[in-house]
Amino acid sequence: MGDIRPEDLEKRQDGRNIDSRLGDLSGEGAQQRVKDTDEANPSRALLRTRPSVSGVNAEEPSYYGQPALKEPVWIWSIPLYFYVGGVAGAASVLGVAAEAVGGEGLRKLGYRCRWVGAVGDIVSSGLLIHDLGRPERLLNMLRVFRPTSPMSVGSWVMVGSGAMNSAAVLFASRRGWLGRVGDGAAVAAGLLGLPLAGYTAVLLANTAVPVWQATRKSLPLLFMSSAVASAGSLLELLPHSSHEAKVLHLFSTMGKVGELMTGVAVRHEASGLEVLERPLKQGVSGTLWKAARVCAAASLALGLWPRRTRWMKVAGALLGTAGAIATRFAMFHAGKASARDPQATFQPQREAMGAAEVTGHTHASDGKPFKFPLPVLRETPRRPERPEAASGAWEPEIPVP
């Protein structure tokens, strides 16, 4: 063999070992950009610590306890977007309501809501673009409209909402037809604000991640009521007049009540199986979930206190905001933990909570019937009786004092 040239060594470091004199990169995966081959597979860190136990014989078998799903790759900016997008959506809705039925007295609140909506939409798109693997291709989101993809629907809703809120801000308090265009845009933004606040939960529910999929009926309600609570809290923190305070207080209180109630519903919907509920009880996500509940409850209590001082109002709004943010992060991390746990994928499917919930078939893909939770099986199984002498022999004698 000839001498190894430095550029060949460089080629080798991309993990492909292709000698540029002999071959060129033109395969399907040749464009894959490589910085560190050792970290190509994100679960490597997990693999290194696993003992060699396959779990084939366990009652709930798995493949060496390896995750059956890929953990969602999203970063912190996604749950933060869930919060910001929710604020923008709910604020737009309140703005339209204030302008439509609030009369001249609430006109300014309506305009402020337009601003919150527009700024929220812009910040939201920034957060979403930040998470993209190829941020320069952000406009590809608008390449197609795909009703089966909540993310596609959501992208269009967000672009629409951003455009409408921006127009509403630009033409606010203009006279004549420009003003009417602004009002029309505000109405459109309000209508788009409804799906904007809720589609994010549908997006999570529409995944293979067990805890998100299992809570699909209550999660949209939680996110939407939390959006109301967080928009109300934010608007309470912004300067506002005394006659607006009553509207904002009512709005955020109803949101917080809804948030607390739907939180219970989410927890209940996940409680079908212990493995599904686990991420909401344990670990980072469990702690965040508890923190979110405490913040929301404290915020509600401060809001309902008979004689509220100024600091109580501010503290209540801050706690409401913290609770809403913590709720999103808790659900986000719960999903990550749920995807990492193979039993969270397998066990619900064995309990006929997989495809069978929709299609109603009775057999798993291995041709065997599901373990249906028949009433008979719910009884505690009777343990086989052991001979007294055999078990007694192993019991240590307890010294009598």
Add this chain to the structure above:
Amino acid sequence: MGQKGFFTDTTLCIGCKACEVACKQWNQLPDDGFQLTGMSYDNTGHLGSSTWRHVAFVERPVPLPTQTVGLLDFSWLMASDVCKHCQRAGCLEACPTGAIIRTEFDTVYVQPDVCNGCGYCVAACPFGVVDRREDDGRAWKCTLCYDRLGEDMTPACAKACPTASIQFGDVDELRERAQRRVEQLHEKGLEQAYLYGADAENQPGTGGLNAFFLLVDKPEVYNLPPDPVVPTMKGREAWVSAGWGALGMAVVALGAVLLGREVVRG
């Protein structure tokens, strides 16, 4: 054209990993580093953005009728896992950019020049196949050798498989062949043998897999879900719920304004 796919007969797999190597070589995929996992001979882990075939190794303390070992109750399970190219593909239905398409061969293909790395397909795949390569920023998975199919060639893994454990062809024909193989194995006394995901009847949640498997133990043992479902099937309920939520939000907003306003007047 027709429906193309794989039939992976795991009873024939000898764990040589020729499929893994052929896939890496043909597609010019980078390696995943060279670490030991401690999981039998499986040092690949699982499918990923740069790993489109993965051979699973299971050491079972259970005898298997067609495997003869010395004294111990022992049997090997080896299975070459791959993207299933589902009839109802979660990744495809989730992709917001249209980067994931169904090809003329009825396979599911990610267009690297369109994918913007949103990561939604990663969470939507019920098999945990597709993955985003962090330093590349895009989602990648098995293409069922789209470039080779266009030239009327067999995919690299099936071509390299020395025992015909991986068989490539028209899905209809593969299904018949697989059915015959199951019957043959049953006659030999391997009554555990069954087809995983061969058609919509067997796996309604995915509408059947274009790359299906012959297995001899529970799917979980091979890290396959027992009753996978394309998330979209359940997503409808979430949309309905969001609809009620929207109604609730509108009522709350109007209610807050109306009640708050009346107090101002009073």
